[in-house]
Amino acid sequence: MKRLILLLFIVLVSCNKEQPTTFSEPANLEMLVDVDGTKITFREVLYKHKGKKILIDFWASWCKDCIVGFPKLNQLQKEFPDVEYVFLSTDFSQPSWKKGIKKYKIKGEHYNLPKGMNDGDLVEFINLSWIPTYMVIDEEGEIALFKATNITDKAIREALEDN
Secondary structure, eight states, rough: HHHHHHHHHHHEEEEEEOOSSSSSSSHOOOEEEETTSSSEEEHHHHHTTTTTTTEEEEEEETTHHHHHHHHEEEHHHHOOTSSEEEEEEEOSSSHHHHHHHHHHTSSSSEETTTTSSSSSSHHHHHOOSSSSEEEETTTTOOOEEEEEEEEHHHHHHHOOOOO
């Protein structure tokens, strides 16, 4: 009986986790690299789009699920043209990353996480264990949708539509 109560408690506590609405300071200071090789912090990327909604897509050129999701992402881009689309690649190979952008005709702003998806403060903050992973940031710079792993997740659309 004690084990059952303990198990029930653990399940209730784990289901009741609040999702963060702001990024940690170390995550904000994570260094990214743009397609020209310029280093920029994650905070600076967010600041560039201040006052707009942002959909962030964590992806890699080798990721089949990422590639399969691009046509549906393109549909979202047509439906929500005022949203800023930021792509954070976890590719270790800069040439593969850049080739993937062109090959899959990915429209948006592109950055690379030089440490990949296994290391780094931003990766740790969101507990990135699967790609693609999507986040939505609202006009005030707060996290409206912390994490979705499928572009067809209705929570993405809801976060983009929400005023």
